[in-house]
Amino acid sequence: MSRVAVIGGGISGIATAYYLQQHGAEVDLYESGRSIGGRIGSESLDGRFVDFGGKNIGRKYSRFRDFVTALGGLDFEYFGFNTSQVVGGRVISLNKEKSRLRNLLRVFSLAGPGGVMKLMPMIQAVRKDLEQGFLNTPYFNAIADRYDDRSLASFFPESCVDHLVRPVTVRMNGAEPDECYPGNFGSNLALVLDSYEQLEQGMQALLQRFTQYSKSVKFFIGHEVRVCSFSDEKIVLHYAAGSESHSAEYSKVVVALPAVQAAALFQSSIPELASLLDRVTYFPVAVGIAKYHDAVFRGVQRAMVFDNSCSISNAGAYGINDLNLVRFTFSGQTARTVIDSETDPEYAVSLAEDTIAPYFNINNNTREAFVYRYVSPGLCAYSPFHYKLLQQIEQQLKGFRGLVLTGDYFRGASIEACFKGAQEAIQKFMTGAGS
Numbered sequence: 001m002s003r004v005a006v007i008g009g010g011i012s013g014i015a016t017a018y019y020l021q022q023h024g025a026e027v028d029l030y031e032s033g034r035s036i037g038g039r040i041g042s043e044s045l046d047g048r049f050v051d052f053g054g055k056n057i058g059r060k061y062s063r064f065r066d067f068v069t070a071l072g073g074l075d076f077e078y079f080g081f082n083t084s085q086v087v088g089g090r091v092i093s094l095n096k097e098k099s100r101l102r103n104l105l106r107v108f109s110l111a112g113p114g115g116v117m118k119l120m121p122m123i124q125a126v127r128k129d130l131e132q133g134f135l136n137t138p139y140f141n142a143i144a145d146r147y148d149d150r151s152l153a154s155f156f157p158e159s160c161v162d163h164l165v166r167p168v169t170v171r172m173n174g175a176e177p178d179e180c181y182p183g184n185f186g187s188n189l190a191l192v193l194d195s196y197e198q199l200e201q202g203m204q205a206l207l208q209r210f211t212q213y214s215k216s217v218k219f220f221i222g223h224e225v226r227v228c229s230f231s232d233e234k235i236v237l238h239y240a241a242g243s244e245s246h247s248a249e250y251s252k253v254v255v256a257l258p259a260v261q262a263a264a265l266f267q268s269s270i271p272e273l274a275s276l277l278d279r280v281t282y283f284p285v286a287v288g289i290a291k292y293h294d295a296v297f298r299g300v301q302r303a304m305v306f307d308n309s310c311s312i313s314n315a316g317a318y319g320i321n322d323l324n325l326v327r328f329t330f331s332g333q334t335a336r337t338v339i340d341s342e343t344d345p346e347y348a349v350s351l352a353e354d355t356i357a358p359y360f361n362i363n364n365n366t367r368e369a370f371v372y373r374y375v376s377p378g379l380c381a382y383s384p385f386h387y388k389l390l391q392q393i394e395q396q397l398k399g400f401r402g403l404v405l406t407g408d409y410f411r412g413a414s415i416e417a418c419f420k421g422a423q424e425a426i427q428k429f430m431t432g433a434g435s
Contacts, residue, residue: 010038115160133190144183174283174379285378
């Protein structure tokens with residue numbers, strides 16, 4: 001295979017470069033930022049690297065775990081599934097470390113009979129076949145055909161929406177239930193049905209290992225590809241590096257960017273494709289990670305989700321043994337009205353502290369340091385009848401040899417889904433599609 005350009009150094013671009021190397025390809029990876037990692041990037045907090053995204057690794061993430069093994073292996077530590085919320089003035093916990101029957105009864109209580117009747121067939125479909133927990137699968141495409149003319153807020157009963165559906169949509173998609181659709185809900189259920197670990201040394205160590213492993217990858221850091229054009233059966237990348245503009249030609253290119261950023265590359269060369277990509281919805285997200293002198297959480301209650309009256313959607317312990325490290329997530333409609341790219345990080349974190357103070361040990365607990373990041377585009381919320389949009393995108397690509405797209409909008413926003421999407425993109429090269 002000739003040298004391949006990969007645009008985007010986030011998890012989809014990393015996965016794409018990894019699979020290309022497995023097929024013997026040499027790769028030029030273009031990343032506009034200061035380092036690879038994208039939305040899973042890390043930052044130093046009081047001498048320790050902490051991860052803004054992609055921290056929790058599902059036990060069922062087989063592709064991603066194979067990737068870690070291929071890089072020589074890194075140790076995982078248990079994280080579990082532990083959360084709580086306030087319902088009717090009472091704190092209700094869901095904890096996979098406790099009785100399965102107790103958790104099941106609580107889920108049934110929160111969902112109500114109508115919610116259970118709609119949830120159970122979906123849950124059974126994902127449990128029976130893990131592949132149904134990605135986007136664009138037969139079971140959920142059939143759900144989309146029947147129900148994607150309405151949102152999740154209309155599909156499920158109100159109690160189920162408020163207490164079970166919203167916590168997973170604001171976490172995974174940055175979206176309210178009335179901004180998400182039944183045909184995509186399998187990807188959310190896959191998140192809930194898994195149990196989690198995290199890398200002991202964090203994602204930063206994995207990214208460093210990847211750059212060392214990738215002998216056939218040339219990293220173009222700080223190189224922003226702005227336009228893709230076509231000339232004499234070549235794909236031309238027009239990019240900026242610092243104050244200088246350049247171009248490079250390739251026979252094969254994989255665009256591994258969020259759909260909204262990919263759309264910008266094709267505004268002039270393939271406007272029909274750009275228009276389709278612009279239909280994929282993204283919402284901003286902000287994450288603050290703060291270190292306190294004393295433990296904020298108790299071991300039995302390590303996280304809480306908050307309703308749509310709050311600007312934070314979730315606050316949780318960074319790790320099972322890091323009860324003095326708090327990860328605050330700002331996502332959802334209320335967060336968008338309060339937090340933006342100009343918000344003072346100190347204000348955002350203080351607001352989060354005020355929100356969790358009634359439930360956890362924040363008052364008179366000295367905050368020693370914090371890091372904060374606002375990301376837009378942040379989290380992908382897909383689109384109604386999303387599989388049909390993907391079919392239209394693929395149809396547009398058929399006329400352009402050597403061009404393949406992947407990203408969080410193809411198979412889902414989880415790390416495992418991004419690896420699956422990248423794997424399938426490379427298979428298109430191998431089988432002749434896109435080549």
